[in-house]
Amino acid sequence: MTRTMAIRLWNGRWLLxxxxxxxxIAFAFAGLSAYVLVPALLxxxxxxxxxxxxxxxxxxxxxxxxxxxxxxxSGEYLAAAVADPLIIFDQAxxxxxxxxxxxxxxxxxxxxxxxxxxxxxxxxxxxxxSVLSGTIASDVVDYTEKLPVERAYRVSASSVGHGTxxxxxxxxxxxxxxxxxxxxxxxxxxxxxxxxxxxxxxxxFIETLRGPARNDPAAREQFLQIxxxxxxxxxxxxxxxxxxxxxxxxxxxxxxxxVDLRQTVDSVIDSLGPLARETSVAIERDxxxxxxxxxxxxxxxFQVFENLLENACKYGQSGGRVVVSIAHSDGAEPGIDVTIRxxxxxxxxxxxxxxxxxxxxxDVETSRTQKGTGLGLSIVKHILTRHNARLTIKSEVGKGAxxxxxxxxx
Amino acid sequence: xxxxxxxxxYDEELKYLSKRIAAMGGHAERMVEQAVAALVNADPxxxxxxxxxxxVLDEGQREIDDKAIIIIAKRQPMATDLREIVxxxxxxxxxxxxxxxxKNVAKRVVAVTDGRQPNSxxxxxxxxxxxxxxxxxxxxxxxxxxxVDKIGFVRDRDDQIDAMYTSLFRELLTYMMExxxxxxxxxxxxxxAKNIERIGDHATNIAETIYYIVxxxxxxxxxxxxxxxxxxxxxxALPVK
Numbered sequence: 001m002t003r004t005m006a007i008r009l010w011n012g013r014w015l016l017x018x019x020x021x022x023x024x025i026a027f028a029f030a031g032l033s034a035y036v037l038v039p040a041l042l043x044x045x046x047x048x049x050x051x052x053x054x055x056x057x058x059x060x061x062x063x064x065x066x067x068x069x070x071x072x073x074s075g076e077y078l079a080a081a082v083a084d085p086l087i088i089f090d091q092a093x094x095x096x097x098x099x100x101x102x103x104x105x106x107x108x109x110x111x112x113x114x115x116x117x118x119x120x121x122x123x124x125x126x127x128x129x130s131v132l133s134g135t136i137a138s139d140v141v142d143y144t145e146k147l148p149v150e151r152a153y154r155v156s157a158s159s160v161g162h163g164t165x166x167x168x169x170x171x172x173x174x175x176x177x178x179x180x181x182x183x184x185x186x187x188x189x190x191x192x193x194x195x196x197x198x199x200x201x202x203x204x205f206i207e208t209l210r211g212p213a214r215n216d217p218a219a220r221e222q223f224l225q226i227x228x229x230x231x232x233x234x235x236x237x238x239x240x241x242x243x244x245x246x247x248x249x250x251x252x253x254x255x256x257x258x259v260d261l262r263q264t265v266d267s268v269i270d271s272l273g274p275l276a277r278e279t280s281v282a283i284e285r286d287x288x289x290x291x292x293x294x295x296x297x298x299x300x301x302f303q304v305f306e307n308l309l310e311n312a313c314k315y316g317q318s319g320g321r322v323v324v325s326i327a328h329s330d331g332a333e334p335g336i337d338v339t340i341r342x343x344x345x346x347x348x349x350x351x352x353x354x355x356x357x358x359x360x361x362x363d364v365e366t367s368r369t370q371k372g373t374g375l376g377l378s379i380v381k382h383i384l385t386r387h388n389a390r391l392t393i394k395s396e397v398g399k400g401a402x403x404x405x406x407x408x409x410x
Numbered sequence: 411x412x413x414x415x416x417x418x419x420y421d422e423e424l425k426y427l428s429k430r431i432a433a434m435g436g437h438a439e440r441m442v443e444q445a446v447a448a449l450v451n452a453d454p455x456x457x458x459x460x461x462x463x464x465x466v467l468d469e470g471q472r473e474i475d476d477k478a479i480i481i482i483a484k485r486q487p488m489a490t491d492l493r494e495i496v497x498x499x500x501x502x503x504x505x506x507x508x509x510x511x512x513k514n515v516a517k518r519v520v521a522v523t524d525g526r527q528p529n530s531x532x533x534x535x536x537x538x539x540x541x542x543x544x545x546x547x548x549x550x551x552x553x554x555x556x557x558v559d560k561i562g563f564v565r566d567r568d569d570q571i572d573a574m575y576t577s578l579f580r581e582l583l584t585y586m587m588e589x590x591x592x593x594x595x596x597x598x599x600x601x602x603a604k605n606i607e608r609i610g611d612h613a614t615n616i617a618e619t620i621y622y623i624v625x626x627x628x629x630x631x632x633x634x635x636x637x638x639x640x641x642x643x644x645x646x647a648l649p650v651k
Contacts, residue, residue: 120433
């Protein structure tokens with residue numbers, strides 16, 4: 001408020017000065033009394049402060065200057081500043097300008113190319129037709145490209161300004177959301193399939209127990225044992241699913257807690273002692289000296305090493321021994337490497353990139369007999385991602401596999 | 411676009427032709443895509459839609475024929491323009507055939523998916539359809555950009571499609587020998603595969619037409635037929651019961 005008053009005073013400075021001089025001259029020559037002089041000066045000041053017509057003029061000027069700046073702004077620069085693919089085209093549906101994102105997304109888009117020839121999908125044709133014919137000012141459609149890679153866009157077309165005869169197409173990439181949806185649907189299908197198999201076998205045995213095997217104690221005992229194994233498998237699967245969904249619920253790790261890796265890995269080895277004896281695998285320790293602390297969550301890291309060591313004992317059983325080593329790594333990223341190496345059959349190269357996928361199994365039969373759920377390594381990968389850690393898998397068929405966890409110290 | 415005519419209406423008419431071709435192309439692509447999706451997902455509703463959509467392509471071809479003949483009669487076009495118009499007639503005929511082939515695939519959906527088939531039956535067919543659709547898409551992209559120097563890929567793709575078709579043929583044959591109950595769906599799938607392979611051939615035809623439109627020369631003919639299914643026989647491997 002005071003600022004605008006000051007501006008008004010400044011704008012009316014010449015008039016004000018003239019008025020003051022006139023009053024002073026009248027005071028000097030006509031001998032006006034001070035009682036008249038002071039109100040006259042106050043009146044002048046008030047007149048200057050009151051909003052004047054000229055003021056409005058100058059405000060409009062300012063707005064006009066701003067508009068000129070906007071008009072001078074090149075459409076090309078504006079288009080380049082938009083991160084989504086954007087195409088400007090004219091009344092004949094010929095491309096006038098396409099930004100870099102559009103080039104990257106669609107390729108082969110040159111000014112002069114006819115749009116309906118490039119985007120041939122029926123929904124794009126109707127979108128272009130309806131906007132160009134002027135029946136509607138702007139419209140939005142969903143456009144999917146299946147090949148070479150599946151991509152989904154939400155495309156909006158609209159005319160630019162008034163009477164420019166230019167139109168603009170903006171593509172909003174929705175592929176990621178679509179992929180996540182698909183993944184979720186796949187996951188549910190997989191999970192229910194995994195739960196269905198043991199359920200079907202239990203149902204089959206119940207039927208047999210009530211029918212043909214009703215009076216056969218030996219078969220009954222055997223069938224009940226199988227049913228118990230199957231319910232155990234379902235329980236494990238549900239446990240793994242729950243822990244996976246718990247991990248997804250809290251994607252960030254709370255900072256500040258330190259984990260002693262030596263103690264953690266030791267207790268993992270102790271807890272898996274019975275399994276190691278059962279599978280007659282000798283677990284060897286090879287720990288570096290000194291403190292081995294990393295920031296992280298103890299329970300989660302415990303689960304990581306438990307899953308990895310369990311896998312090594314089960315699937316590398318034929319090797320007879322498993323080596324667990326902890327070492328400092330001084331490379332580009334300082335940290336601690338925990339490596340669990342088995343000497344079993346190894347993993348064929350083509351499976352390595354995929355074994356952390358949910359329900360991915362190299363050999364379904366082996367996994368079933370070893371009571372695997374198909375989720376162990378997904379959980380490992382999830383937890384390690386939360387720790388900014390990395391899982392490296394090295395394997396040679398016939399010589400065993402090494403799972404290395406690199407945990408950053410800082 | 412190329413040179414500009416004194417009569418802007420003439421330009422408009424030529425432009426309209428190529429726009430209609432592109433629209434037909436988009437429709438044909440969509441039909442084949444949806445026909446295969448209907449087959450893989452066992453979706454008879456989508457198959458019905460594909461069968462209905464074929465009308466649009468028939469209509470498009472008739473319209474392009476009419477328009478082209480009117481332009482020839484009115485404007486007496488020469489050189490590029492004449493090739494453009496005759497090319498449009500030929501491409502629209504090819505696209506109409508592609509639509510028919512898509513429709514044929516869609517018609518078999520009910521018969522194939524009668525009784526749920528394992529997914530492995532369809533995987534090869536899906537891959538074959540992807541190859542054929544990619545070829546069709548690339549050819550139509552060349553029609554838009556007129557950059558015929560890139561047209562060499564068509565022959566490579568054609569080889570890939572033929573190789574894929576041959577291996578699919580063999581695969582389906584083994585399924586049938588494994589289990590006689592597979593014979594019904596596999597026979598239908600063989601016809602579907604043949605239809606899709608034909609789509610690739612039509613895409614090649616279109617590529618040749620485009621080459622002719624742009625350069626005025628015929629595409630050099632060196633096209634050994636890569637489909638080797640005529641030599642496949644599994645007679646020695648019949649299961650002994």
